[in-house]
Amino acid sequence: MTELWLGLALFVLPLACVLLWPALRGAGAQRSAAESKRAALATLYREQRAELQSARDSGALDQRQFTELEAEMGRNLLAAEASLQSGGPARGGRGLLFALAALLPLAALGIYFSSDHIDDLRLYREVQASHQGKTTAADEARLTRQLKARVESHPDDLTSRYVLAQRLLVAGDLSGAVESYRYVVQRSPEAAGVKAELAQALFFAAGSRITNEVRQLTDEVLEIQPNNGTALGLAGIAAFDRKDYRAARDHWKRALVQLSPDSAAAQALAAGVQRAEKALADSGQPAAETVASSAAPAAANGPSIRLHVSLGEGIEAKPDTPVFVYARGADSPMPLAIVRLRAQQLPADVVLDKSRAMMPSRSIAGADAVELVARLAVHGDARPAPGDWQGSIESLPKASWGEPQTIVIDRQL
Template identity: 30%
Template sequence: MNTFWFYAWSLCFVSLAFVLVPLMRCFKNNHQINRTDVNTKLYLDRLHELEALYKTGLLTLEQLEAGESELGRELLQDAHISDSPSIDSLGRPLPILVSLSLPFIAVFLYTQWGAQDQILAARNQQTQPRQGIEKTIAHLETLLKENPDSGEGWTLLGRAYMQDERLDDAVRAFEKAASIDGRSPELLGRQAQALYFSGGKRWTPQLQSMIEEALASNPQELISLKLAGTAAFQEGRFEDAAMYWEQLLAALPEVNASRASVAADIKKAHQLAIK
């Protein structure tokens, strides 16, 4: 949100610069230039008229000089008036104030009515999944109180805890499931995954042992292969990461959407292993 307002205000100031700079130049020059040009043109026209009358004999030399002097005084007087504040200059602050206030008006209107539907929809999208997970957890916890020997129930609860990022609770739920249904490869992979993330993404001998046990029973256990490859890559063991991910890619169905990303990870791991 802070980034949004930074760019929004930056665009406002740039837009104001495009508006205010020509506006200020216009106010500075337009009044004087236009008035001076008009007065000068009128002066020259009237001067030419006086000279034409003098050449035709309708004016004497004294009358011509008197007319020229009078025109000169009028031109000087008009020039003096153009340099002093005028009624037109009183309107100068108004467009400037309007321009400067537009960003604040826009911000006010946006905060009141802007994109309310989208904001509410986004909030609903964020809260609804979490509310669904919390309801699922509460439902499973109630069922397991009545039937605590359900290994499948504990597995489902552990997966729900993972979605809710309750990692320590997920570890305990998977341990409970393993104590009831045995250490299946998939359950070992899920338990190792929960332990890895709850332990701050540190790879330990215990995790390595659990992964090896899972892959010994099922070399295509997807969670274990992905986790082992990710941990190896994070620790700079790029050859090991590529090995695990190659096994993962071979185990994935051809129609699986994640095959492309796994192939890209393998390529990157090979490149880093050469360096």
């Protein structure tokens, strides 16, 4: 929107000149020249005032800027009309008309570049680049810092705070994510989708447990959005914990049909449905239909890498310390496939394929070779930090992906 407004502002000047030309090209000074100029002035004033109002309504101008520009336009209009009434030189009238025509685009550009709108546009573009996997680790860290500074200086910018919350959740900063999500929900309680993500962040922050607050938020979301996938997943976990396996299965099945069959989330939900079906059968209750077919077969996930991950001898970690296992290409630090484990799960066998992609458009299916990394995140952050322990395979060509691989986490960063 901001780039469109800049283009429109630049377009106003030549357009105004075209509109004014019939009145200014010296039409026989004596025959209704004053009336023609007065009509042109009125038309131009109305058009520019309408553009000012549109800029204010879109947010490109605030009310103070709108008032100042409107007053300046009014002064120029009065001065031009006074010149016509006093019979001043035509050249002076033409100068005033051209000054008025130039006022809006030049003032709009000046205000835009002197305000923080251009910084907002730059930040938006960087967020888009991050979503497309076109940023480096340094870019990602800088972008997170910029978002934190943005929400501090603009507390009413809930969109930036929401984007920050999502980034903090992915990065493993659960307390920061919860704080940011909660801020947005408190000010926009009707935003059911954000409320569901807050419930998810609280679930992870509680060690993957359903707390009373998570349960309450989940119920509130499902009352507004019965098919919210995040809330249905949490509701299924809550039902399974209380041994209501039928409800757990039904919640997960409703969430499953909304997902791409080859996504990591779909695989996890399909496995959950199967667990619920089995628990129903073991309890003597009819399990009804299963959705095993909803989980895409391994072949549908394209090429895959099987990896055995273990901790090096003598390395100790708290049981819930995150372990990130991922594959990435040479063109970007963003993972092409990633699995999150906990230290207590090691040693573990992991499969990396396109169902583990962070974004559907970027997966290992499009890579000819990958770097494999397994990192014990001592500080809980998804990004490498001093003190973390790591193991890696620097380059694994596609021809070797069918062979089982092994990584031992034994090198401290």
